[in-house]
Amino acid sequence: MNLGPHLTARRDAGASLLVPYVTGGLGDDWADVVRAVVDAGADAVEIGIPFSDPVMDGPTIQAASVRALEAGTTSTSILAEVRTLDVGVPLAVMTYCNLVFHAGCTRFAEALHAAGVDGAILPDLPLGEIDEWAAAADAAGVETVMLAAPNTTDARLDAICARSRGFLYGVSLMGITGERDSLATSAAEIARRAKAATDLPVLLGVGISTPEQAADASRAADGVVVGSALIARLLDGAGPDGAHDLVAAFRRALDGD
Amino acid sequence: MTDVATPATAATPPARGRPVALGPPGPEPTASGRFEGFGGQFVPETLIPALEELEAEFRVAWTSDGFRTEFADLLTNYAGRPTPVTECANLSDRLGVRVLLKREDLTHTGSHKINNVLGQALLTRRMGKRRVIAETGAGQHGVATATACALFGLDCTVFMGAVDVERQALNVWRMQLLGAEVVPVQSGSRTLKDAVNDALRDWVATVESTHYCIGSVVGPHPYPWIVREFQRVVGDEARAQCLAHLGRDPDVVIACVGGGSNAIGTFTGFVDSPARLIGVEAGGLGIESGRHGASVARGVPGVLHGARSLFLQDEAGQILEAHSISAGLDYPGVGPEHAGLAAAGRAEYVSATDEVALEGFRLLSETEGIVPALEPAHAIGWLARAAGNEVPAGATVLVTMSGRGDKDAAQVAEILRLR
Numbered sequence: 105m106n107l108g109p110h111l112t113a114r115r116d117a118g119a120s121l122l123v124p125y126v127t128g129g130l131g132d133d134w135a136d137v138v139r140a141v142v143d144a145g146a147d148a149v150e151i152g153i154p155f156s157d158p159v160m161d162g163p164t165i166q167a168a169s170v171r172a173l174e175a176g177t178t179s180t181s182i183l184a185e186v187r188t189l190d191v192g193v194p195l196a197v198m199t200y201c202n203l204v205f206h207a208g209c210t211r212f213a214e215a216l217h218a219a220g221v222d223g224a225i226l227p228d229l230p231l232g233e234i235d236e237w238a239a240a241a242d243a244a245g246v247e248t249v250m251l252a253a254p255n256t257t258d259a260r261l262d263a264i265c266a267r268s269r270g271f272l273y274g275v276s277l278m279g280i281t282g283e284r285d286s287l288a289t290s291a292a293e294i295a296r297r298a299k300a301a302t303d304l305p306v307l308l309g310v311g312i313s314t315p316e317q318a319a320d321a322s323r324a325a326d327g328v329v330v331g332s333a334l335i336a337r338l339l340d341g342a343g344p345d346g347a348h349d350l351v352a353a354f355r356r357a358l359d360g361d
Numbered sequence: 362m363t364d365v366a367t368p369a370t371a372a373t374p375p376a377r378g379r380p381v382a383l384g385p386p387g388p389e390p391t392a393s394g395r396f397e398g399f400g401g402q403f404v405p406e407t408l409i410p411a412l413e414e415l416e417a418e419f420r421v422a423w424t425s426d427g428f429r430t431e432f433a434d435l436l437t438n439y440a441g442r443p444t445p446v447t448e449c450a451n452l453s454d455r456l457g458v459r460v461l462l463k464r465e466d467l468t469h470t471g472s473h474k475i476n477n478v479l480g481q482a483l484l485t486r487r488m489g490k491r492r493v494i495a496e497t498g499a500g501q502h503g504v505a506t507a508t509a510c511a512l513f514g515l516d517c518t519v520f521m522g523a524v525d526v527e528r529q530a531l532n533v534w535r536m537q538l539l540g541a542e543v544v545p546v547q548s549g550s551r552t553l554k555d556a557v558n559d560a561l562r563d564w565v566a567t568v569e570s571t572h573y574c575i576g577s578v579v580g581p582h583p584y585p586w587i588v589r590e591f592q593r594v595v596g597d598e599a600r601a602q603c604l605a606h607l608g609r610d611p612d613v614v615i616a617c618v619g620g621g622s623n624a625i626g627t628f629t630g631f632v633d634s635p636a637r638l639i640g641v642e643a644g645g646l647g648i649e650s651g652r653h654g655a656s657v658a659r660g661v662p663g664v665l666h667g668a669r670s671l672f673l674q675d676e677a678g679q680i681l682e683a684h685s686i687s688a689g690l691d692y693p694g695v696g697p698e699h700a701g702l703a704a705a706g707r708a709e710y711v712s713a714t715d716e717v718a719l720e721g722f723r724l725l726s727e728t729e730g731i732v733p734a735l736e737p738a739h740a741i742g743w744l745a746r747a748a749g750n751e752v753p754a755g756a757t758v759l760v761t762m763s764g765r766g767d768k769d770a771a772q773v774a775e776i777l778r779l780r
Contacts, residue, residue: 156679157554157665159561160405166548178677201403202664206678228403228664232393253407255569260409278407279566 107148107194107223107247107270111305111327114147120358121271121305121327122318124334124351125150125198127168128185129177133344135185140344141334142191145355150225150329151186153179153199160200160227162282164332167339179203179212183219196223196249196270201237204229209237213244223247223270231264238267249273252298254290265302274298274325276308282332283313287320295325315357322358330354380437384597386423387590387629394582396701402581404561404667411568416583418488423590428483435479436594439512440469442476444595446602446759451728456748459757461611462731463599465623465764472734472764473595473623474505478574480591482509485572492516492571496560498525498553498619499689499736500532501764502576507541509574517541520560522552525688532768550682553619553692557666577620578696581667585696589625596630599759610634613752616761617641617740618710619654619690621699623763628708636759637709640699641740643685644712654683656695657703657710670697686715686776687735687769711751717742722766722773734764735773 111121124141126134128151138149154169154177161169179199186195197216204212204226216224224246229237231250241248247269252261254277265272274295277288291308298306308321309329318328330351337346394400402412422428436442444467449460465473478495485493493515497503503519510517519536523545526533536543549555557580564573578585578592603611614631616624618640628638645653653659660671665680673681673693683693702708713721718735721742726732733741740760744752752758766773 156549157558159558159666160565162562163548170549173679180677200664202672202674202680203678205662205664205669206674227405228667230402230404230406230409232409233401233403251406253405253409255410256406257410264406275405275407277566278568280562 120322125331128182129172140348144351155200194222198225209240292324399697399700496556500529507539592626593629595626600630611759621696643690644714645684652684713739713743732766
């Protein structure tokens with residue numbers, strides 16, 4: 105299943121898109137967490153491959169990464185489990201580019217494709233450094249989701265949108281991942297600018313912490329990525345059932361129920 | 362911007378001889394910030410505008426007479442440059458090679474780090490930013506940054522691994538005295554690598570008002586280029602001083618390498634000379650132990666802290682923790698220009714263990730009355746063992762004494778007391 109066509113079709117059918125983030129290898133039951141969030145209404149799932157030095161991540165996802173790495177998680181072990189997931193929505197991995205280059209771009213892209221992963225999000229691989237990876241990803245049929253920030257210039261935003269596949273990831277605020285008390289005022293503005301620049305679905309991520317904030321964000325954007333809010337509960341032992349409940353609450357808020 | 366303090370610039374001649382004369386701007390890396398393929402700009406999108414602004418600002422500043430004059434004046438009248446080259450007769454007798462030291466230990470704040478921070482403070486003022494963040498390992502760069510911020514009236518936050526906060530308590534206090542906030546970093550290995558991570562995380566959120574004053578020739582383009590240009594005064598001075606003193610270039614030029622700023626600053630002055638260039642990395646408990654900081658010797662190409670370079674990694678591509686007795690060398694990577702110099706074969710990279718560094722620490726203290734920081738003690742210790750073999754007897758050797766050992770005295774005393 106392809107990420108872009110699936111999300112675009114859902115958007116065009118009137119849905120607000122919901123993409124939860126799950127750290128691969130966080131607990132023995134992380135694959136069940138992925139199944140649970142899909143069952144609760146996720147339109148796609150972002151699966152984090154943990155890296156030792158995640159500079160775009162705040163304390164919550166850092167802690168999840170440490171826990172997964174201490175349990176012996178690797179790209180290979182995550183992709184082996186992803187291959188067994190048959191969840192009926194597209195999957196994208198989110199990781200840092202050292203793991204890609206360490207494996208080799210072509211090998212990594214082909215491994216993603218072979219595992220049934222549709223997309224890749226690499227927050228430390230900006231437009232100017234994307235070519236080697238993008239060529240390999242395009243060849244392997246992996247959609248590379250690009251990120252745009254509130255301070256991205258208009259000219260650069262156009263170029264980022266042109267290079268993005270799957271969806272456009274709008275970073276809602278100036279900062280790293282983590283829960284916030286309120287939705288940043290920059291969220292609506294970057295969503296508006298991005299939607300003017302591309303027909304791709306525009307999803308807001310980073311700091312989308314509550315169902316209410318998600319509903320707010322989806323008035324300007326086509327949907328949201330929810331990471332730390334979910335991971336914080338998983339770190340507290342919520343398990344697949346707790347993950348299901350939280351994502352279901354986000355789903356209801358996005359659906360206006 | 363007008364209410365940011367402008368340090369007084371004295372027109373009187375400096376007390377220590379002639380004023381600093383900067384060499385011409387050096388060669389730029391490629392447009393994509395590469396040195397032999399290493400370098401680049403692997404950062405979150407949020408940081409791209411700031412890196413573009415910094416590059417544009419530096420390119421204009423570095424060719425502007427006004428900026429260069431002010432920088433040279435600060436180096437002369439504030440930092441105490443030029444630093445001398447000291448002939449070490451006693452040590453030379455002991456080792457059978459002629460040893461000269463480039464005395465960065467004599468600068469204000471006690472290490473070469475001051476050269477870079479004064480330049481970056483001037484850039485910060487030019488960009489109209491009011492807050493500076495920095496990472497520090499041993500605390501030398503943190504102290505230097507706090508010093509420059511005090512001078513320029515800038516807010517200063519220094520990220521320092523919690524392990525380093527403990528082993529460098531004196532420098533923590535100095536930074537606080539100078540008005541800086543010191544943030545102990547609890548993530549990861551709680552050393553320099555993690556301090557850089559947290560500084561980058563802060564910068565992603567504060568980039569519009571804050572300048573990140575990186576302390577070494579690491580990080581995304583344009584930092585490795587900017588920091589090299591601000592540190593090349595070390596090598597440019599040393600080259601001229603060697604020519605005046607020896608009538609020729611030294612045979613061998615040696616510097617310690619963590620991220621590699623004192624080494625790049627030194628090597629840049631000699632890169633077009635016939636001198637052998639040798640970087641000494643932290644051998645820690647021994648290369649074979651796996652507990653070291655020898656990124657050129659044992660690192661593999663990868664991406665960390667915004668640049669493609671050589672990093673210590675496990676089989677899966679996770680970054681490993683470095684180990685060194687010296688907080689300033691406790692970093693699992695090396696600046697991209699060093700990776701380039703190694704790939705091109707222009708510089709050689711060797712390592713000295715903790716034990717060898719302690720030998721160097723004592724040897725220089727006892728023979729010359731100069732207590733080195735533990736970082737350059739690696740270079741001295743390596744030379745002491747290499748003299749007569751890898752460094753032939755009778756060779757003339759310049760070693761950059763990147764900093765003084767006061768900060769390490771308590772730590773070394775404790776290590777020696779326990780034996």
